[in-house]
Structures are given as structure tokens and as C-alpha cells.
Amino acid sequence: MSSRKILITDHPWPELEIEENLLRAAGIEIVDAPNDAEATLIDLAQDVFAIATCWAEVTEPVIRAAKSCKLICRMGIGLDNINLKVASELEILVTNVPDYCVEEVADHTLGLMLALTRNIGFFHQRTKQGEYNLKAGPPMHRLSEQRLGLIGFGHIGREVFQRAKAFGLDVAAHTPSGNDYGTGCPMLSLDEILFTSDILSLHAPLSDATHHLINDSTVNQLKAGVILINTSRGSLIDPAALLRGLQTGKIAGAGLDVFEPEPPDLHDELYRQENVIATPHAAFVSEESVDELRMRVTKQILAVFNGEPPQNIVNQ
Numbered sequence: 001m002s003s004r005k006i007l008i009t010d011h012p013w014p015e016l017e018i019e020e021n022l023l024r025a026a027g028i029e030i031v032d033a034p035n036d037a038e039a040t041l042i043d044l045a046q047d048v049f050a051i052a053t054c055w056a057e058v059t060e061p062v063i064r065a066a067k068s069c070k071l072i073c074r075m076g077i078g079l080d081n082i083n084l085k086v087a088s089e090l091e092i093l094v095t096n097v098p099d100y101c102v103e104e105v106a107d108h109t110l111g112l113m114l115a116l117t118r119n120i121g122f123f124h125q126r127t128k129q130g131e132y133n134l135k136a137g138p139p140m141h142r143l144s145e146q147r148l149g150l151i152g153f154g155h156i157g158r159e160v161f162q163r164a165k166a167f168g169l170d171v172a173a174h175t176p177s178g179n180d181y182g183t184g185c186p187m188l189s190l191d192e193i194l195f196t197s198d199i200l201s202l203h204a205p206l207s208d209a210t211h212h213l214i215n216d217s218t219v220n221q222l223k224a225g226v227i228l229i230n231t232s233r234g235s236l237i238d239p240a241a242l243l244r245g246l247q248t249g250k251i252a253g254a255g256l257d258v259f260e261p262e263p264p265d266l267h268d269e270l271y272r273q274e275n276v277i278a279t280p281h282a283a284f285v286s287e288e289s290v291d292e293l294r295m296r297v298t299k300q301i302l303a304v305f306n307g308e309p310p311q312n313i314v315n316q
């Protein structure tokens with residue numbers, strides 16, 4: 001390996017001590033980007049053998065500038081911030097960590113769902129403001145009489161299914177393949193899931209097919225009073241259509257962990273709606289998941305440095 005440098009484009013953890021301990025011991029230098037602007041990444045990527053990225057856009061110009069690059073690691077599951085086509089064309093391996101936070105995201109999804117269906121966010125705000133009563137709360141429904149529709153039934157969707165069953169929810173799912181992975185979960189068409197869900201939760205990756213999957217036309221198909229949960233990617237929802245759906249009452253509430261764009265403009269009308277609860281792309285986080293993620297990415301980098309195949313290659 002001629003280059004001994006790697007570039008970390010961005011990371012939400014304050015220090016890189018896990019990466020430094022393992023990589024510096026092997027003689028690898030870490031370049032910690034000061035910001036994730038494309039021009040900065042183009043400049044810093046020139047002589048690195050690997051790029052590790054959380055949410056920064058690893059664009060075609062960044063990849064083409066990285067002349068010695070053998071590996072691009074997504075420090076996470078979703079691959080929507082990496083130009084996979086160009087990486088593959090240049091025979092650069094791309095990896096992700098497909099299963100480090102499945103339980104955390106499923107728990108978070110149920111958390112958002114319960115906060116909305118039990119009016120926990122609403123009552124919390126009112127109680128803190130000194131209003132100790134049940135006046136004017138949105139209607140609440142018995143969960144065991146509600147249909148939860150999942151769009152996407154991969155690692156996370158299936159984990160949400162298991163939890164939701166324990167709450168007595170009637171769960172159904174939609175994916176293009178219709179594979180229920182032996183769970184017995186009814187698999188429906190997109191139209192059926194939109195028409196029949198009392199709660200709709202998104203667990204599909206961001207792609208051309210899922211971009212603005214929730215738009216004015218699909219909002220129209222939803223059951224009146226539906227609750228919408230998104231812990232996948234913000235751009236699965238057209239934010240303007242969501243706002244209109246909330247304002248007309250078609251959508252009774254939204255629980256959002258992901259946004260378009262990120263970070264969102266929290267002064268936007270959408271986030272001022274009382275029936276929107278939001279968390280800052282935090283669904284994946286626990287001490288355990290983040291440590292596991294960082295260790296596994298570091299091992300992928302070490303493998304390639306040592307001339308071995310890394311785990312979880314997505315483009316081979």
C-alpha cells in the first residue's frame with residue numbers, strides 16, 4: 001500500500017480515539033476533515049487509501065480526486081450519500097455496517113409511535129406549561145385495534161414488526177419483493193398499505209424509487225387521521241406535502257428522526273406544528289451501537305491496508 005493515510009469526512013462523536021488507537025498502531029495516519037464541503041474533501045482526498053464517511057456527500061468529484069483510494073466506508077447503513085456508480089467504475093470497494101443499530105432504530109421507531117399515539121409529547125408540553133388536565137388532546141386509540149403499515153421490511157422493518165406484535169398491533173408491510181422472511185407478516189401492495197394503515201412507518205432506503213414516496217398524491221391515498229413515522233431518510237417524504245397533510249388533518253401526527261435537508265430549518269412551519277415530534281437523527285445511537293460501528297469500520301480499513309478483503313462490501 002503506497003498511501004498510509006485515510007480521510008474521515010465527518011463524524012458526530014467528539015474524538016476519534018477508537019480509530020486512532022487501532023489505526024495509528026498500524027502506522028496509518030488519520031486526516032480528520034475540518035468541514036465536509038466538497039472542495040475541502042476534494043483537497044484532502046488526493047492521497048488517501050480509504051475514505052470513511054458518516055453523512056458527508058462523497059460525490060463524483062471527491063471520488064475522482066482520490067487517486068489512491070481503494071476503499072470507501074459508510075459509517076452506517078444507508079448508502080445514499082456515496083456515489084456508488086463512480087466508486088464501482090473506478091473499482092473502489094464500498095462497505096457499510098448493515099446491522100449495528102437495528103435494535104436501536106426499532107426501539108426509537110416504537111418510541112416515536114407511542115409518543116404520538118399516547119399523546120405523550122402533547123401532554124408533556126402541556127403539563128410542563130402548568131396545564132394538568134386532559135382538555136383538547138388529540139383523540140387516542142387502542143393500539144390493538146390499529147393497523148401498523150411498514151414500508152420496507154429489511155433488518156429494521158422486521159425488528160419493528162416483532163416489537164409491534166408484542167403491543168398487539170395488526171402489522172402489515174410493503175416491499176417490492178413481497179418477501180416476508182418467514183415471519184408471517186402480511187405483505188401488501190403500496191396502494192393497500194397506504195389505504196389501510198392507521199400508523200405508517202418508513203424503513204426503506206433512499207433511492208430514485210423512494211425519493212418523495214410520500215407526496216401530495218400518496219398523502220391523498222392515506223387513511224384520514226393516519227400517524228406517520230420516519231426513521232429512514234428525510235427525503236422519503238416531500239416536506240411540503242407533509243405540512244399540507246398535517247394542516248388539513250389528513251395526517252394526525254408525524255414522528256420524525258430524519259429530515260430533508262439535514263439539519264432542518266427548525267423555524268420552518270412544519271416543525272412548529274404541535275402534532276410533529278422530532279429527534280435529531282438519533283435513532284441509531286447507543287453507547288453499544290456507536291462503539292460497534294466504529295470498531296467495525298476501523299477493522300474494514302485495517303483489512304484493506306493489510307491486503308485482505310473487508311467485511312460487508314456492497315459493490316462486488
Ligand SMILES: NC(=O)C1=CN([C@@H]2O[C@H](COP(=O)(O)OP(=O)(O)OC[C@H]3O[C@@H](n4cnc5c(N)ncnc54)[C@H](O)[C@@H]3O)[C@@H](O)[C@H]2O)C=CC1
Pocket residue numbers: 077078079098101105151152153154155156157174175176177203204205206209210231232233257258281282283284285
Ligand atoms: N435514523 C437512523 O439513525 C437510521 C436510519 N437508517 C435508515 O434505515 C434504512 C433501512 O435500514 P435496514 O432495514 O437496515 O435496511 P435493509 O436493507 O435491511 O432493508 C431495506 C428494506 O427496504 C425495502 N425497499 C427497498 N426499496 C423499496 C421501495 N421502493 N419500496 C419499499 N420498500 C423498499 C427492501 O426490500 C428492504 O426490505 C436505511 O437504508 C437507512 O436509510 C438506518 C440506520 C439508522
Ligand SMILES: O=C(O)C(=O)CO
Pocket residue numbers: 054075076077078079284
Ligand atoms: O446508519 C445509518 O444509515 C444512519 O442513518 C445513521 O448514520
